[in-house]
Amino acid sequence: MRGLELVFFVISALRGQRLRSFLSALGVGIGVAAVVVLTSLGAGARQYVMSQFTQFGTNLMAVDPGRVKTMGMPGVLGGTTHKLTIDDAIAIGRQPGVAKFVPVVTGQGRVVGNGRGRSVFIYGVTHDAAAAWKFSVAQGRFLPPIDPHRKASYIVLGPKLAHELFPESSPLGRRVRVAGWSFRVIGVMTPKGHFLGFDLDDAAYIPVATAKALFNVDELNEIDVLAASSDAIVPIKRALKTLLIKRHRGQYDFTITTQDEMLATFGRVIGVITVAVSGIGGISLFVGAMGILTIMWISVNERTSEIGILRALGVRRGTVERLFLLESVVLAAAGGTGGLAAGLGLGAVLRLAVPGFPFETPPAAIAAALGMSVIVGIASGVVPARRAASLNPIETLREE
Amino acid sequence: MIELDDVCRSYTVGDSEVHAVQHVSLHIGAGEHVAIMGPSGSGKSTLLHILGCLDRPTSGVYRFRGRDVGMLSDDERSHMRQHEIGFVFQFFYLLARLTAGANVELPMLFAGVPKSERTRRATEALEAVGLGDRIHHRPDQLSGGQRQRVAIARALVMRPSLLLADEPTGNLDRSSAEEVMTLLERLRAGDRTLIVVTHDPEVARRAQRIIRMTDGRIEEERV
Numbered sequence: 001m002r003g004l005e006l007v008f009f010v011i012s013a014l015r016g017q018r019l020r021s022f023l024s025a026l027g028v029g030i031g032v033a034a035v036v037v038l039t040s041l042g043a044g045a046r047q048y049v050m051s052q053f054t055q056f057g058t059n060l061m062a063v064d065p066g067r068v069k070t071m072g073m074p075g076v077l078g079g080t081t082h083k084l085t086i087d088d089a090i091a092i093g094r095q096p097g098v099a100k101f102v103p104v105v106t107g108q109g110r111v112v113g114n115g116r117g118r119s120v121f122i123y124g125v126t127h128d129a130a131a132a133w134k135f136s137v138a139q140g141r142f143l144p145p146i147d148p149h150r151k152a153s154y155i156v157l158g159p160k161l162a163h164e165l166f167p168e169s170s171p172l173g174r175r176v177r178v179a180g181w182s183f184r185v186i187g188v189m190t191p192k193g194h195f196l197g198f199d200l201d202d203a204a205y206i207p208v209a210t211a212k213a214l215f216n217v218d219e220l221n222e223i224d225v226l227a228a229s230s231d232a233i234v235p236i237k238r239a240l241k242t243l244l245i246k247r248h249r250g251q252y253d254f255t256i257t258t259q260d261e262m263l264a265t266f267g268r269v270i271g272v273i274t275v276a277v278s279g280i281g282g283i284s285l286f287v288g289a290m291g292i293l294t295i296m297w298i299s300v301n302e303r304t305s306e307i308g309i310l311r312a313l314g315v316r317r318g319t320v321e322r323l324f325l326l327e328s329v330v331l332a333a334a335g336g337t338g339g340l341a342a343g344l345g346l347g348a349v350l351r352l353a354v355p356g357f358p359f360e361t362p363p364a365a366i367a368a369a370l371g372m373s374v375i376v377g378i379a380s381g382v383v384p385a386r387r388a389a390s391l392n393p394i395e396t397l398r399e400e
Numbered sequence: 401m402i403e404l405d406d407v408c409r410s411y412t413v414g415d416s417e418v419h420a421v422q423h424v425s426l427h428i429g430a431g432e433h434v435a436i437m438g439p440s441g442s443g444k445s446t447l448l449h450i451l452g453c454l455d456r457p458t459s460g461v462y463r464f465r466g467r468d469v470g471m472l473s474d475d476e477r478s479h480m481r482q483h484e485i486g487f488v489f490q491f492f493y494l495l496a497r498l499t500a501g502a503n504v505e506l507p508m509l510f511a512g513v514p515k516s517e518r519t520r521r522a523t524e525a526l527e528a529v530g531l532g533d534r535i536h537h538r539p540d541q542l543s544g545g546q547r548q549r550v551a552i553a554r555a556l557v558m559r560p561s562l563l564l565a566d567e568p569t570g571n572l573d574r575s576s577a578e579e580v581m582t583l584l585e586r587l588r589a590g591d592r593t594l595i596v597v598t599h600d601p602e603v604a605r606r607a608q609r610i611i612r613m614t615d616g617r618i619e620e621e622r623v
């Protein structure tokens with residue numbers, strides 16, 4: 001018999017019990033919606049983190065003092081660690097395949113100017129930082145290409161800081177003070193947004209040697225290294241390791257992290273969270289499956305005379321089994337489709353309400369959601385369908 | 401057409417055996433109209449189910465059109481019911497959610513008859529039982545007699561050679577019963593065999609042959 005006509009016959013049975021069919025499909029629908037929403041949030045979060053990192057370019061790597069396994073506090077392992085110095089950075093810059101290097105000292109400070117003041121992040125960097133981090137200048141210019149050891153009283157403002165201090169006039173050429181040091185503003189950056197919660201625009205950039213003196217530190221917080229190409233990343237990492245171990249008297253007391261590794265680490269963390277959370281959605285799907293199984297079981301027991309008359313009319317046992325299996329699948333698939341629509345709808349509403357909300361439904365998740373509901377339908381229909389097929393027609397036709 | 405040779409059918413209920421049909425030997429030719437009478441519990445329905453290939457004898461041989469039904473698989477017997485046998489029951493067993501037309505179409509649906517032909521034949525069958533104007537009615541919109549006529553249309557739409565009716569008038573008033581019986585007789589066209597189980601002597605009297613059953617045995621046969 002044509003499958004589609006079987007489906008229509010089955011739908012007529014489901015429509016005969018509208019409320020009950022709706023409720024049991026709803027159970028699967030909620031499960032599918034939960035899985036879709038949770039995986040979409042996971043994928044959205046992943047994409048958000050990826051975009052956060054890749055906005056700096058993917059060929060970037062970072063050298064940090066101290067040894068860490070994957071992520072954690074640098075310097076917690078091992079005893080003394082050598083300081084990361086500007087000379088280390090310069091030596092790194094001479095390695096083949098290294099396009100740019102940026103020695104970094106960070107600290108917090110209050111920038112005062114034009115009769116106002118604001119506490120911001122201050123980055124001690126070099127001329128190459130703008131290019132390495134893919135920042136661009138809106139007004140004036142970035143720090144000049146001077147010897148990293150040289151101090152200079154230039155400052156470049158992040159756009160938010162510039163606007164807060166100089167709301168009406170151009171800050172170029174104006175003087176600002178940080179911890180008693182006087183700087184001349186030579187540039188303002190273009191807005192860059194946030195990075196993992198940090199406002200990159202509420203910042204200031206000064207020469208690294210100046211920052212060391214200003215914050216009274218004699219080591220770098222980090223050295224950022226930009227590889228000339230992605231193929232160069234792995235050899236550079238190896239070369240840097242050898243180089244720095246030699247410079248640090250044989251001690252491997254630093255950590256080199258490539259962008260790829262960072263992404264992979266975050267990706268793994270988010271992946272684990274997504275799987276765990278989707279598992280919770282999976283549980284509700286399981287509950288939905290139990291609902292369908294129960295309803296189908298009740299339905300078979302209520303419709304014994306229908307089964308009996310079908311058998312008397314010559315419908316084969318296997319066909320009866322397939323009918324009830326199909327009924328369960330149609331029920332679950334209807335619930336799954338509804339749940340999918342609800343999940344996608346919720347995502348659309350969220351993104352409409354909160355622009356840029358990290359909600360990304362992978363196409364595979366859509367296929368998986370529908371596939372899962374069919375599987376749920378089959379799994380929860382097998383037992384009731386078997387029962388329907390095993391009924392003895394003469395027993396079911398004995399009484400009204 | 402129908403040959404029963406020493407057919408028994410017993411059920412095991414708990415520790416005891418119930419002998420529903422005992423040592424029945426019977427021959428019914430094509431085109432015959434036979435009534436089966438007997439007190440309740442005498443094995444009439446059991447015998448009818450065996451005749452209709454819904455059930456199998458525990459012992460003895462039942463041949464339908466020369467084939468030993470006891471040797472057929474479940475699917476083969478299903479196929480036989482689908483194409484050779486029509487059933488009419490006391491309680492109609494129409495599917496409440498389907499229209500009269502759709503109920504009549506059911507056997508054809510599962511036999512793979514195309515939709516257009518199904519519609520045509522269902523309409524014809526309903527017209528033949530005088531319900532041509534009730535195709536779109538649901539069973540709950542029909543009287544008992546009308547429901548039984550829909551069931552008859554459904555039993556005959558596959559053009560079976562054997563029509564079995566188990567107390568078809570048991571739930572009907574006198575005039576509906578008359579109507580239904582007249583219809584059954586009229587539709588026994590050609591060499592279609594009709595076997596009716598009944599309590600009602602009026603109904604039985606219409607048959608060419610009456611078989612009386614007591615305690616699973618054929619007690620008396622009157623022509």
Ligand SMILES: Nc1ncnc2c1ncn2[C@@H]1O[C@H](COP(=O)(O)OP(=O)(O)O)[C@@H](O)[C@H]1O
Pocket residue numbers: 395411412413418419420438439440441442443444445446447
């Ligand atoms: N499935 C069954 N299990 C046990 N006993 C049965 C079953 N079907 C019928 N019987 C018994 O077999 C006997 C004949 O039943 P049945 O053929 O229905 O009688 P009738 O149709 O003449 O009233 C009865 O005693 C009945 O209780």
Ligand SMILES: [Mg+2]
Pocket residue numbers: 444445446566
């Ligand atoms: Mg009976």
